[in-house]
Amino acid sequence: MPEKADHDLVPPVGSPDPTTAAAGDASPRDQGNSMKNQSAETGKIDQLSHPAFVGFLATQFFGAFNDNLFKQLLLLLAIPTAVVAGASEAGMLDPAATAQTVAEASATAGETAADAEAGGADLQGIATIVFGLPFVVFGGLAGYLADRLSKRTIIVSSKVAEIAIMALGMLAFLATPSIGFAGLWIVLFLMGLQSTFFGPGKYGTLPEMLPRNQLGRANGLVLMTTFIAIIIGTAVAGPLKDAIVPPDMPRMQAASGLWIGSLVCVGIAIIGTVTSLAIIRLPAAEPNLKLKTENLAIPKEMRSLLRRDKPLMLALLASCVFWLIAGLTIQSVNSLSKVQLAQTDTWTSILVALISVGIAIGGAIAGGLSRKISDNFVIQIGMWGTVAFCALLSISLPGAADEPGQGHLLGFYGCIPALICLGGSAAFFAIPIQVFLQDRPPQELKGRMIAVMNQANFFAIVLSGLVYSILDRIITAVDAPRSYLFAAMALLFLPVAIFFKLDSSELDSDAAEIANSGVTDNAPQTA
Numbered sequence: 413m414p415e416k417a418d419h420d421l422v423p424p425v426g427s428p429d430p431t432t433a434a435a436g437d438a439s440p441r442d443q444g445n446s447m448k449n450q451s452a453e454t455g456k457i458d459q460l461s462h463p464a465f466v467g468f469l470a471t472q473f474f475g476a477f478n479d480n481l482f483k484q485l486l487l488l489l490a491i492p493t494a495v496v497a498g499a500s501e502a503g504m505l506d507p508a509a510t511a512q513t514v515a516e517a518s519a520t521a522g523e524t525a526a527d528a529e530a531g532g533a534d535l536q537g538i539a540t541i542v543f544g545l546p547f548v549v550f551g552g553l554a555g556y557l558a559d560r561l562s563k564r565t566i567i568v569s570s571k572v573a574e575i576a577i578m579a580l581g582m583l584a585f586l587a588t589p590s591i592g593f594a595g596l597w598i599v600l601f602l603m604g605l606q607s608t609f610f611g612p613g614k615y616g617t618l619p620e621m622l623p624r625n626q627l628g629r630a631n632g633l634v635l636m637t638t639f640i641a642i643i644i645g646t647a648v649a650g651p652l653k654d655a656i657v658p659p660d661m662p663r664m665q666a667a668s669g670l671w672i673g674s675l676v677c678v679g680i681a682i683i684g685t686v687t688s689l690a691i692i693r694l695p696a697a698e699p700n701l702k703l704k705t706e707n708l709a710i711p712k713e714m715r716s717l718l719r720r721d722k723p724l725m726l727a728l729l730a731s732c733v734f735w736l737i738a739g740l741t742i743q744s745v746n747s748l749s750k751v752q753l754a755q756t757d758t759w760t761s762i763l764v765a766l767i768s769v770g771i772a773i774g775g776a777i778a779g780g781l782s783r784k785i786s787d788n789f790v791i792q793i794g795m796w797g798t799v800a801f802c803a804l805l806s807i808s809l810p811g812a813a814d815e816p817g818q819g820h821l822l823g824f825y826g827c828i829p830a831l832i833c834l835g836g837s838a839a840f841f842a843i844p845i846q847v848f849l850q851d852r853p854p855q856e857l858k859g860r861m862i863a864v865m866n867q868a869n870f871f872a873i874v875l876s877g878l879v880y881s882i883l884d885r886i887i888t889a890v891d892a893p894r895s896y897l898f899a900a901m902a903l904l905f906l907p908v909a910i911f912f913k914l915d916s917s918e919l920d921s922d923a924a925e926i927a928n929s930g931v932t933d934n935a936p937q938t939a
Contacts, residue, residue, distance in 0.1 A: 456623050457692070460630060464621060467690025471567065472614055473637045474684035478574065479607060480645030481652070482581065482677050483543060484764065485670060486596060487743070488653055488757045489663055490535035491750050534888075535593060536743040537881030540873065542597045544739075546604035547870035552708040555863050558612035559697045563620065564688075566613030570606055571685040577602045578681050581674035588667035596667070620694050639772045643765045650761025652676065659756055713857060714864050723915035724861075727848050730912050731865060732872040734842055737798065737905050739876025740883075741767060744897040745831065747884070752808070752894040753824050763824075763831060770835020778840045787844035788914050794840025795909035799902050801834040806899035820895055848914055879904075 457464055558566055577599060584595030622630050652673050657666040706712060718725045742764055749760035774794075781790050807821040822830055846865075853861040883900050887893075 463690050464692040467687045470687035473641045476641035477645040478680045481649050484646050484649035485673050534884045537877040540877030542600045543604040544874040546608045550608050551867045554609045555612045560701045562696050563613040563617045564691050568688045570610035571688045573606050574681040578677040582671040585671040589664045643768045647765040650757035653757045733908050735869040735872040736876050739873040743880045748894045766831045767835040770832035771839045774836030774839030778843045794837050797837030799909050802898045802902035806895050808893040808895045
């Protein structure tokens with residue numbers, strides 16, 4: 413359940429509004445020697461090998477990679493841990509060695525994970541809130557600007573801003589020993605803001621650049637590269653942090669060394685900016701569009717529709733609960749791995765990346781099953797699978813809170829298949845729900861429904877940061893093992909598994925087609 417997917421909630425691939433699919437003309441100078449690749453529809457390209465589409469694909473890949481790399485670096489830094497000197501060398505090749513090293517050192521020093529760093533608090537909840545807030549507050553404005561201005565202009569401008577933000581990140585890391593995390597929170601907020609404006613331009617470009625008969629394949633490529641970017645970006649963050657700073661270094665000092673990690677992000681942002689220049693110039697969809705107050709919130713028509721259509725409202729609420737659990741999962745896996753399993757940042761990042769691997773596998777399987785069985789049955793598998801694997805991950809043995817690296821039923825290696833299965837179960841639940849939310853509204857409201865869905869999902873992710881902070885305080889106060897975070901998640905999701913049923917009588921035949929086309933890439937992450 414990644415952050416995101418692209419940008420922690422990756423908006424649906426393709427234009428929210430199918431009526432915009434024929435929009436967009438390219439200027440003659442942009443066509444250049446590529447006229448042979450142009451379709452009969454003016455300004456559109458009819459081959460996915462065209463430099464404009466390759467540039468688009470590379471731009472979104474580097475954007476998703478950078479978001480997940482920087483965020484995971486910050487989330488790892490936000491966790492106080494019991495990892496001590498020697499753990500890195502022992503654990504880079506063998507996770508079990510890391511746990512044993514930490515357990516022995518902690519027993520000798522009389523320390524527990526809770527007091528490994530004086531005054532240390534788990535700040536992942538704050539980081540999640542700060543990153544997700546711009547999507548909630550400015551999502552409507554970003555959608556308006558994506559229609560009011562050229563989407564290529566939005567994309568290129570956002571990528572230039574990304575370079576500046578990552579450069580500010582270098583300064584924020586260097587200043588952390590003096591000013592604390594305040595500078596990093598500002599940078600993280602700006603990252604979320606940049607992603608908020610980048611998303612609508614990015615996803616609205618495909619139907620303006622490509623003819624309809626190419627959208628399915630294009631969406632599939634975008635979905636695939638987005639997941640690859642999320643997995644690699646998340647997985648690379650841990651080894652990068654371990655290579656820059658030793659695991660026993662207090663996190664304020666460690667932060668000052670991570671400016672090198674932010675420098676890497678600057679380089680990636682520069683590459684992404686260069687590739688964005690290959691995207692063909694497209695005119696604004698509605699250059700005379702006026703900004704209205706309702707553009708900044710839920711439109712009146714959507715409020716009316718949700719009041720009338722109870723199944724649609726329930727599906728939206730179920731989607732929100734899913735993203736609440738998704739946001740909690742990333743934070744909980746980081747905490748479980750670093751504090752209770754006593755793993756290095758390298759192995760912690762690998763565990764988080766495995767969730768995305770599970771989502772990718774589960775999405776492919778769910779798409780095939782939707783052709784053969786009802787969506788409600790697929791959803792039931794997903795819901796109860798999510799509850800079951802959260803419950804399994806929550807089980808600790810006696811003394812787990814006092815012995816870093818010990819006391820978890822599954823241990824590090826057992827968590828690997830459990831997290832993959834948890835991600836797969838999440839995909840079983842999320843895909844039919846998203847198909848329902850996309851298909852049920854009338855044609856003229858589909859685009860606005862997707863916008864509302866994204867805002868609601870990001871609100872749930874912001875809420876997950878608050879819920880995690882509360883759960884962290886409770887678990888710390890009672891000296892309980894970190895695995896109990898998963899027990900709380902199972903309890904939160906249990907009512908949904910018991911009572912939710914999708915009214916999908918008209919949608920079962922569509923789910924597989926939409927899932928396989930890649931239109932279901934709605935991970936709010938950052939990818």
